Amino acid sequence: MKTHWQILVVDDEEVMCExxxxxxxxxxxxxxxxxxxxxxxxxxxxxxxxxxxxxxxxPGGMDGIETMMQxxxxxxEASIIIITxxxxxxxxxxxxxxxxxxxxxxxCNPEEISxxxxxxxxxxxxxxxxxxxxxxxxxxxxxxxxxxxxxxxQEILSLAHEVSSLRSTxxxxxxxxxxxxxxxxxxxxxxxxxxxxFVAVSCAALAxxxxxxxxxxxxxxxxxxxxxxxxxxxxxxxxxxxxxxEIGDISAKLQVDLLRVLQDRSFYRVGxxxxxxxxxxxxxxxHVNLQQAVxxxxxxxxxxxxxxxxxxxxxxxxxxxxDIPLLAxxxxxxxxxxxxxxxxRITEGGLKALxxxxxxxxxxxxxxxxxxxxxTCRTSSLIEDDFQFLVDHGAGAKNMxxxxxxxxxxxxxxxxxxxxxxxxxxxKESAAVLGIxxxxxxxxxxKYEIPR
Amino acid sequence: MKYFYVGATPEVERGxxxxxxxxxxxxxxxxxxxxxxxxxxxxxxxxxxxYRSMDVLEMLARQCPADALKLLAVTERDLFVPVLTFVFGxxxxxxxxxxxxxARLRQEFYGLAPSxxxxxxxxxxxxxxxSGHTFGLVHCTDRSCAMSxxxxxxxxxxxxxxxxxxxxxxxxxxxxxxx
Numbered sequence: 001m002k003t004h005w006q007i008l009v010v011d012d013e014e015v016m017c018e019x020x021x022x023x024x025x026x027x028x029x030x031x032x033x034x035x036x037x038x039x040x041x042x043x044x045x046x047x048x049x050x051x052x053x054x055x056x057x058x059p060g061g062m063d064g065i066e067t068m069m070q071x072x073x074x075x076x077e078a079s080i081i082i083i084t085x086x087x088x089x090x091x092x093x094x095x096x097x098x099x100x101x102x103x104x105x106x107x108c109n110p111e112e113i114s115x116x117x118x119x120x121x122x123x124x125x126x127x128x129x130x131x132x133x134x135x136x137x138x139x140x141x142x143x144x145x146x147x148x149x150x151x152x153x154q155e156i157l158s159l160a161h162e163v164s165s166l167r168s169t170x171x172x173x174x175x176x177x178x179x180x181x182x183x184x185x186x187x188x189x190x191x192x193x194x195x196x197x198f199v200a201v202s203c204a205a206l207a208x209x210x211x212x213x214x215x216x217x218x219x220x221x222x223x224x225x226x227x228x229x230x231x232x233x234x235x236x237x238x239x240x241x242x243x244x245x246e247i248g249d250i251s252a253k254l255q256v257d258l259l260r261v262l263q264d265r266s267f268y269r270v271g272x273x274x275x276x277x278x279x280x281x282x283x284x285x286x287h288v289n290l291q292q293a294v295x296x297x298x299x300x301x302x303x304x305x306x307x308x309x310x311x312x313x314x315x316x317x318x319x320x321x322x323d324i325p326l327l328a329x330x331x332x333x334x335x336x337x338x339x340x341x342x343x344x345r346i347t348e349g350g351l352k353a354l355x356x357x358x359x360x361x362x363x364x365x366x367x368x369x370x371x372x373x374x375x376t377c378r379t380s381s382l383i384e385d386d387f388q389f390l391v392d393h394g395a396g397a398k399n400m401x402x403x404x405x406x407x408x409x410x411x412x413x414x415x416x417x418x419x420x421x422x423x424x425x426x427x428k429e430s431a432a433v434l435g436i437x438x439x440x441x442x443x444x445x446x447k448y449e450i451p452r
Numbered sequence: 453m454k455y456f457y458v459g460a461t462p463e464v465e466r467g468x469x470x471x472x473x474x475x476x477x478x479x480x481x482x483x484x485x486x487x488x489x490x491x492x493x494x495x496x497x498x499x500x501x502x503y504r505s506m507d508v509l510e511m512l513a514r515q516c517p518a519d520a521l522k523l524l525a526v527t528e529r530d531l532f533v534p535v536l537t538f539v540f541g542x543x544x545x546x547x548x549x550x551x552x553x554x555a556r557l558r559q560e561f562y563g564l565a566p567s568x569x570x571x572x573x574x575x576x577x578x579x580x581x582x583s584g585h586t587f588g589l590v591h592c593t594d595r596s597c598a599m600s601x602x603x604x605x606x607x608x609x610x611x612x613x614x615x616x617x618x619x620x621x622x623x624x625x626x627x628x629x630x631x
Binding site for chain 2: 013015017018019020022023025026027028083104107108109111112113114
């Protein structure tokens with residue numbers, strides 16, 4: 001999109017100004033002209049130009065270099081291209097030293113100007129996209145945007161806000177699906193580290209050796225397949241926050257390594273002998289009770305105390321039912337937009353069905369339930385019947401028999417057969433219930449030769 | 453009634469001019485008329501040994517008939533604007549006048565054997581391009597579209613002598629000028 005970007009051409013020779021401006025306008029840019037440094041400054045004060053073409057030699061006591069310096073005071077991020085008919089090495093060096101992005105000699109090849117402008121605009125587009133995404137991200141995760149009116153959650157959010165600018169380690173405990181990562185992000189994006197990286201690692205997802213390399217990185221040749229040096233997540237999170245999810249699942253060796261990082265703020269890459277210093281805030285989370293794990297000898301006590309400097313316990317959704325309507329409305333708005341469905345609200349009957357459910361999977365389960373209802377509903381409102389699967393699922397789970405000695409594959413087949421039976425063979429609905437996409441469900445039906 | 457005028461300076465070969473004129477006639481809805489144009493010697497810059505494109509446009513503005521929808525001029529002279537080493541042509545963006553130079557469209561300019569077919573094809577593309585600017589079209593990112601920016605003849609040879617769907621739609625919607 002070129003039309004967003006504006007260009008100012010500054011040259012005391014009108015014919016120069018107008019010819020370059022006309023050429024750039026044909027390329028789709030909005031172009032203004034100025035015949036002196038002073039006029040350029042006036043225009044720069046009124047409008048934010050992306051690129052300035054400034055002639056080096058201009059009369060009136062304000063040459064191109066001086067004009068450029070003044071513009072840079074007003075707009076440090078502006079790209080300034082100095083143009084001149086009298087090129088010398090000295091002027092080129094001065095121009096570049098004072099902050100000119102490029103220095104071109106007129107007359108110049110059309111291709112040269114075209115490539116130059118395209119290159120600058122490409123970078124500016126990326127910078128702008130980056131800024132927008134950062135803004136979106138921080139807005140999405142600010143403490144104020146966490147949805148809850150539960151008093152316990154309000155206390156937690158208030159604590160999260162208070163500690164957001166500290167470097168102290170935070171331990172977030174709560175059942176699966178309660179939103180531990182959401183709170184961790186809220187802590188990060190509300191504090192001084194918001195502009196630095198937030199790196200999340202699921203400690204349960206990787207084997208011990210892989211996790212070690214993932215966290216601390218490795219040196220070239222550290223193990224088979226380590227073809228080159230690789231940065232670990234701790235280094236990637238430099239200046240920011242590392243979120244260690246499912247910390248209760250890490251091995252005894254990694255517990256020692258982690259303790260060292262928390263104590264010394266340094267570590268060694270796998271296979272490395274050089275100590276790497278890091279400034280990283282650690283936020284850890286777990287769904288298991290770490291005090292019990294310490295008592296059972298499965299988790300180091302010293303590491304627990306290092307992690308548990310600030311403790312946040314997120315209550316399960318069943319203990320804050322007043323949040324269900326708020327969260328449900330939020331998910332309807334978000335998901336109907338994402339799924340391209342025209343669903344606007346949940347009726348009272350729909351909400352009643354949601355309030356009656358126990359939500360063992362917490363907020364994540366609620367979000368999945370709303371998504372499934374949006375996919376399968378027939379009107380623009382979600383009614384009680386759209387959540388019938390919550391009742392069936394609860395009742396069905398009690399009836400489902402899993403004989404001893406059953407293999408995983410046999411169990412998967414049984415689950416698919418049962419789900420298809422309950423949905424009356426509806427593939428779309430069955431896939432939503434099973435949490436897989438339709439193509440995967442078709443593959444599995446074919447694989448297990450399930451009759452339809 | 454408004455006419456699409458196509459004019460040539462005296463040195464332009466009749467054959468090339470006719471092909472450009474016919475191309476404009478087949479492309480645009482308005483009837484096409486020919487216009488004799490004067491020599492552009494007045495625009496000669498001895499220092500650069502080229503012709504000032506903006507001076508030529510000024511002359512065209514004076515010559516442009518009252519009943520002209522647009523006036524597209526063809527010249528053999530090598531044109532330039534002060535800030536650039538050369539231009540293949542120039543137009544008033546959203547205005548009435550445009551000019552195309554054949555000088556750098558010829559194979560012989562690059563030390564190659566003359567090719568009337570190549571010249572006619574390139575001239576048609578540049579005539580579409582510059583006249584497109586007079587209808588308010590800016591450069592197109594589709595490299596095959598006649599409105600894409602060409603800064604050398606390789607670029608010209610790489611594009612089509614036709615609008616892309618987006619530019620054609622724009623011409624139809626805003627101007628209603630396509631056949």
